[in-house]
Amino acid sequence: MMELTVENLSFQYNRSPELNLEEINLQVSKGEVIGVLGVTGAGKTTFMRTLNGLIPQFFEGKISGKVLVQDLDTQVYRIQSLVRRVGFVFDDPETQIFGINVKEDVAFGPCNFGLPKEEVFARIKKSLNLVGLEDYEERATENLSGGEKQRLAIAGVLAMGSEILVLDEPTAALDPLGKEAVFQIVELLKKQGMTVLLVEHETEDMAAQVDRVIILDHGRIIYRGETRDVFQEVPLFSKYHLRPPEVAEFGWRLYEKRLISKDEVPVTEEEGVALIKRLLPSMAPPSTINAIKVDKSEGKGKIIQSGNAAPQEVMIEVKDLSFSYIKKQPVLKGINLQIHQGDFLALVGQNGAGKTTFCKILTKLLAADTGKVTFKGEEINKFSHVRLAKHLGYVFQNPDHQIFSSSIKEELEFGLINQGLGEAERRERIEKVLHIVKLDKPLTTHPFNLGRGERQRLAVASILVLEPEALIIDEPTTGQDWQGTRNIMELIKDLNRQGHTILIITHDMRLVAEYCNRVVVLNKGTILADETPRQLFTKPDLLKEARLRPPQISRIVHQLADRGVPQDILGVEELLIAVTKLREQGGV
Amino acid sequence: MFVDYYPGATIIHRLDVRAKLVAFTALMVLLFFFTNPFYNLLLAAFSTFLLYYLGLPTRKISSILKPIAPILLIIMVITAFTYPADNFVIPVAKVVFYKKGWFEVTSGGVLYGATLVLRIFNMVVLSSILTCSTPLDHFLQVMKMSRLPSNVSFLIITGIRFVPTMQKKVEMVFNAQKVRGAHFDEKGLFSRIKAYIPIMVPLLVQSLYMSDRLAVAMLNRGYGAAARQTSLEEISLTGLDYIFIILFSIVTGVGIYLRFKGIGRL
Numbered sequence: 130m131m132e133l134t135v136e137n138l139s140f141q142y143n144r145s146p147e148l149n150l151e152e153i154n155l156q157v158s159k160g161e162v163i164g165v166l167g168v169t170g171a172g173k174t175t176f177m178r179t180l181n182g183l184i185p186q187f188f189e190g191k192i193s194g195k196v197l198v199q200d201l202d203t204q205v206y207r208i209q210s211l212v213r214r215v216g217f218v219f220d221d222p223e224t225q226i227f228g229i230n231v232k233e234d235v236a237f238g239p240c241n242f243g244l245p246k247e248e249v250f251a252r253i254k255k256s257l258n259l260v261g262l263e264d265y266e267e268r269a270t271e272n273l274s275g276g277e278k279q280r281l282a283i284a285g286v287l288a289m290g291s292e293i294l295v296l297d298e299p300t301a302a303l304d305p306l307g308k309e310a311v312f313q314i315v316e317l318l319k320k321q322g323m324t325v326l327l328v329e330h331e332t333e334d335m336a337a338q339v340d341r342v343i344i345l346d347h348g349r350i351i352y353r354g355e356t357r358d359v360f361q362e363v364p365l366f367s368k369y370h371l372r373p374p375e376v377a378e379f380g381w382r383l384y385e386k387r388l389i390s391k392d393e394v395p396v397t398e399e400e401g402v403a404l405i406k407r408l409l410p411s412m413a414p415p416s417t418i419n420a421i422k423v424d425k426s427e428g429k430g431k432i433i434q435s436g437n438a439a440p441q442e443v444m445i446e447v448k449d450l451s452f453s454y455i456k457k458q459p460v461l462k463g464i465n466l467q468i469h470q471g472d473f474l475a476l477v478g479q480n481g482a483g484k485t486t487f488c489k490i491l492t493k494l495l496a497a498d499t500g501k502v503t504f505k506g507e508e509i510n511k512f513s514h515v516r517l518a519k520h521l522g523y524v525f526q527n528p529d530h531q532i533f534s535s536s537i538k539e540e541l542e543f544g545l546i547n548q549g550l551g552e553a554e555r556r557e558r559i560e561k562v563l564h565i566v567k568l569d570k571p572l573t574t575h576p577f578n579l580g581r582g583e584r585q586r587l588a589v590a591s592i593l594v595l596e597p598e599a600l601i602i603d604e605p606t607t608g609q610d611w612q613g614t615r616n617i618m619e620l621i622k623d624l625n626r627q628g629h630t631i632l633i634i635t636h637d638m639r640l641v642a643e644y645c646n647r648v649v650v651l652n653k654g655t656i657l658a659d660e661t662p663r664q665l666f667t668k669p670d671l672l673k674e675a676r677l678r679p680p681q682i683s684r685i686v687h688q689l690a691d692r693g694v695p696q697d698i699l700g701v702e703e704l705l706i707a708v709t710k711l712r713e714q715g716g717v
Numbered sequence: 718m719f720v721d722y723y724p725g726a727t728i729i730h731r732l733d734v735r736a737k738l739v740a741f742t743a744l745m746v747l748l749f750f751f752t753n754p755f756y757n758l759l760l761a762a763f764s765t766f767l768l769y770y771l772g773l774p775t776r777k778i779s780s781i782l783k784p785i786a787p788i789l790l791i792i793m794v795i796t797a798f799t800y801p802a803d804n805f806v807i808p809v810a811k812v813v814f815y816k817k818g819w820f821e822v823t824s825g826g827v828l829y830g831a832t833l834v835l836r837i838f839n840m841v842v843l844s845s846i847l848t849c850s851t852p853l854d855h856f857l858q859v860m861k862m863s864r865l866p867s868n869v870s871f872l873i874i875t876g877i878r879f880v881p882t883m884q885k886k887v888e889m890v891f892n893a894q895k896v897r898g899a900h901f902d903e904k905g906l907f908s909r910i911k912a913y914i915p916i917m918v919p920l921l922v923q924s925l926y927m928s929d930r931l932a933v934a935m936l937n938r939g940y941g942a943a944a945r946q947t948s949l950e951e952i953s954l955t956g957l958d959y960i961f962i963i964l965f966s967i968v969t970g971v972g973i974y975l976r977f978k979g980i981g982r983l
Binding site for chain 1: 900
C-alpha cells in the first residue's frame with residue numbers, strides 16, 4: 130500500500146477564477162522524502178492542504194479526483210482523523226503554538242485525541258528528544274526563538290503519531306541556524322523511516338535532503354524526477370523562476386562548454402568539490418597559488434569597493450553606541466560605524482545579535498544608553514520623527530504591519546500629509562514613486578488586492594515617497610520566492626544607483642555577495658567585521674564565529690585552496706574563470 | 718493584579734488551588750467586615766508575612782506595590798478630610814482635629830482612610846500571592862471542573878497565550894507608522910481616534926489573518942477529535958488542603974460572630 134496516492138486531483142477555490150490544481154497524480158511510498166518546488170501561487174500550499182483533508186473540508190471549492198492517505202479517502206474521513214497520519218508544519222512559527230509552556234503545546238494534539246495521561250507524557254518526551262528540545266518542557270513558548278518554535282511545532286505534530294510529515298516552507302521565517310536545525314531534523318526523521326513532503330525555496334538544502342522532486346506551476350506538476358535528475362536540469366529552473374543551487378549552475382556552465390557530461394553536473398556542495406578536484410587533478414605547484422588572476426571587474430565584482438574609492442561623505446555616524454533592554458544584559462556594546470553616502474551595506478548576524486535594535490536606534494525608535502548617532506553631522510536626538518522621515522526611511526519586514534488605507538493613493542499620501550505637503554506636490558511625488566517601484570496599478574486599487582510582492586513594493590514606495598537620502602530595509606526578501614527576491618533586490622539596487630544610501634538586514638549571503646558593497650557582521654552586540662563581501666567570505670573562521678554560512682560557491686572554494694583556486698572568488702562566473710585558467714596553466 | 722507564576726516549594730505552592738481559593742475568598746470577606754483599621758492591620762501583617770514566606774524577589778514585590786502607592790496616598794488624604802465626626806460611633810473616632818464649615822478633619826476619617834488603604838493593600842498582596850504561587854494551568858483545571866465548556870477554557874488559554882504575541886504586533890505597527898512621521902498626540906476626541914486608524918487597521922487585519930491560520934492549525938492538531946480531552950495535571954485535595962479549608966472556615970465564622978457582636982466598628 131502506498132503512503133499517499135493522489136489521482137487526477139483538480140481543485141478550484143470557491144472564489145478563484147481558475148483551477149488552482151489541475152490533474153495532479155502522485156504516489157509516495159513509505160520512507161520517501163519528496164521535495165516540492167514552485168513559485169508563489171504555483172499551488173504548492175493548496176496541494177499540501179489536500180493531503181490532510183483541509184481541502185475540501187475547511188477550504189471549500191470544487192474538487193475532483195482522489196487523495197488517499199494510506200487507505201483513508203481525505204474526502205470521506207474527518208480532518209481530525211486524518212491528522213493522526215499526516216502532520217502539517219506551517220511556515221509561520223507564531224500561529225501554530227497553543228501552549229503557554231512547551232510541554233502543554235506538545236501535549237495539545239495527544240490530549241485532543243483523549244489519549245491516556247501516561248501515553249501523552251511518553252510522547253512529549255520522545256518527540257521533544259527527536260527535535261532536540263529535551264529539557265524544554267517547562268519553558269514558556271513565548272520566550273523561544275523562531276527556530277525553536279518551529280522545532281516545537283514539528284514535535285507537536287510528531288507527538289500525534291503522524292507517519293507522514295508535510296513541511297510547508299518550514300524555514301521561511303528562520304535565520305540560518307534555525308534553518309540548519311530544521312533540516313537536521315528532516316534528515317533524522319528520514320533515517321527513521323518517516324515519509325516527508327518538503328516545500329522549500331532553499332534549493333541548495335533541498336538538493337542534499339530529498340529523494341524525489343516535483344515542480345509545480347499554475348497548479349500542475351510540470352516536472353518530476355529523482356533529485357539529481359531534476360537539479361541537473363538547470364535551464365528548467367530559470368524557466369520556472371526558481372533558484373538553482375549555485376553549484377548546479379556552475380556545473381551547467383561547464384556542461385555547456387562541453388567540459389563535463391550532463392550526468393556529471395553536481396547538485397550538492399560535496400559533488401561540486403569532488404568535480405573540481407577531478408578537473409584540476411594535480412596539487413597546484415606552490416608558485417601558482419594566488420598567481421592566477423580573476424578579473425574582478427567582470428561578473429559580480431563590478432560594484433564600487435568602499436575604501437578603495439575616493440572617500441565619500443559620511444552620512445550616518447555612530448559613536449560608542451551601547452544599549453540594553455534589561456540592565457546588565459547589553460544588546461549592543463560600544464558600536465562605532467560610519468555609513469557613507471552611496472553605500473549598499475548589509476547588516477548580517479544571527480537573530481539576537483542586535484541588528485534590528487541597532488536600526489531602531491538609528492531611526493530613533495529606541496534611545497541609546499550611551500553614545501551618539503549623527504546624521505550628516507547633526508545628532509538624531511534633535512530630529513523629530515517627522516523630520517527624520519525625510520532623510521532616513523525604514524522599511525519594515527512585513528508590509529502588512531503598515532498598510533492601512535483602502536487605496537494605493539491614500540497609503541502613499543499618509544507620510545506626505547504628515548509632512549504637511551500640498552495636494553499638487555503630493556500627486557507629483559506619488560506618480561514619481563510609483564514609476565520608480567514599478568507598481569503599475571490604478572491609484573484606487575485596494576492594497577489587499579495586491580500580491581505579497583506588490584504590497585512590499587507599496588511599503589517601500591510609502592517610505593520612498595518622502596524622498597529620504599538613506600533607506601534601512603529589514604529583511605526585504607523573507608518569505609518570498611526567487612522571483613520576488615530578485616525583483617525587490619533589483620529595485621533596491623536601482624535606488625542605490627540613483628544615489629540612495631542603503632542598509633539592508635538580511636540572512637541571505639548569496640544576496641550579500643551579489644548586491645552589497647559592504648557588509649557589517651554583528652555578533653553578540655559588537656561589530657565582528659566591516660569589509661567587502663569578497664573579503665568577508667575568505668574568512669571561514671570569522672564566519673564560523675558569527676555562525677554565518679557563506680554562499681555555496683565560497684564554501685566550495687574554501688575546500689579547494691590546495692588546488693590553487695583563489696580564495697576570494699565570488700559567485701559562479703568567477704569560479705568558472707578560475708577553473709578554466711587553472712586548467713590552461715596545468716595544460717589540461 | 719495579575720502576576721506571573723513564581724515557582725517554589727512552599728506550603729502555599731503545594732496547596733491545592735481550590736484550598737487556596739477558599740482561603741482567598743475567606744480573607745477577602747474578612748477584609749470588608751471591620752472598619753477598624755486594627756483588624757485590617759492584623760490581616761496586612763499576615764499577608765505581608767506570606768509574601769516574604771513565598772520568597773519572592775524584592776524587585777517583584779516592589780513592582781507589585783509601587784504602582785498603587787500614589788493611589789493609596791490619595792485615598793488616605795481624601796478620606797481623612799471628608800468624613801465628619803457624626804459618621805462614627807466609638808469615642809476614639811469622634812475627635813475633631815480641625816473644622817471649618819463642612820470641612821472637617823477627624824480621627825475617625827484618618828482611621829477609616831487607614832482601613833481603606835489596608836484593604837487595597839491586602840487585596841493586591843493576597844491576589845498576587847495567589848497568582849504567584851499557582852500555575853495558570855491549575856486555574857484552568859478549576860475552570861474545566863466547574864463544567865465550563867472546554868471551548869470556553871480553550872478560548873481563555875489561547876487568549877492568554879497570545880497576549881505577548883499581540884503586544885509585539887502592536888509595537889511593530891506603532892514603529893512602522895512612527896517612521897512615516899505619524900503623530901498620535903492630536904487634540905480632541907475625534908482627531909485622536911483618527912490618528913489611531915493607521916494602528917488599528919493593520920492590527921485588525923493581522924488578527925483576522927492570525928485567527929484564520931490558528932483555526933487551520935487547531936484542526937491540524939486534531940482539535941475536536943475526541944469527545945473528552947486528556948487533562949495533563951489532575952489536581953487533588955490532600956490532608957493539608959482540608960486542614961486549610963477547615964481553618965479558614967473557622968476564622969471566617971469567628972469573623973462573622975465578632976461582626977454581629979458589633980466589634981470592630983469605628
